[in-house]
Amino acid sequence: MDSSPYITADGMFRMNQELSERWQRRRHVVQALAAAAAEGDRSENAEYIYRKKELREIDRRIRYLQKRIPDLMVIDRIPDDQDAVFFAAYVTLLKDDTEEVQYRIVGPDEIDHAKGNISVDSPLARALLKKQIDDEVSIQVQDGGHRYLILDINY
Incomplete structure (x- = not known):
């Protein structure tokens, strides 16, 4: 891909x-x-x-x-619908009902796990796109599945 x-x-x-x-x-x-x-x-x-x-x-x-x-x-403009997750969003999530994490959805050339930058092509980012606060997403990765609840979205 x-x-x-x-x-x-x-x-x-x-x-x-x-x-x-x-x-x-x-x-x-x-x-x-x-x-x-x-x-x-x-x-x-x-x-x-x-x-x-x-x-x-x-x-x-x-x-x-x-x-x-x-x-x-x-992509340097904020989307019209700021209540949904799109490219360049900072998304605060509750991971597996235990841990709060924050990610920023960026291009694949900007990935930096130390800063919380994840690729728009990653399974998590793809699951989050167009979702809103209080939506829940689940993803399957090599070490099993994870559930995320969207707590906040910022641009």
Whole structure:
């Protein structure tokens, strides 16, 4: 399944910033690689080997960002119906009648579990979309099922 092309304005800013930082880092790595190559025998030159690997990783990420960014659609407006869960919503839930949790539904390029950002493509987000406060959703995951009661929705 292809990931959704949606992203918040803040997420788009961070992706463009990362692309810029990767290009700057690439310049430094190319200079270090040239210096390592000038030292002679490349087959046993650890610095040369390390810099080649680092350059490949940077180039791979730059290619991904350059391909992904033009395909993204920035969603930066609040929906007309703020009583329902839509993209970019902060949703407070009661999980399995025991634990209160808060998630924000974001694009797949913005996932950050430490911040509570979950992908709009995740099973929980898909179950929550268009639901309202006091609605209950159930999802099945690998470790079993979970029930969530929607306590609050903010944008």
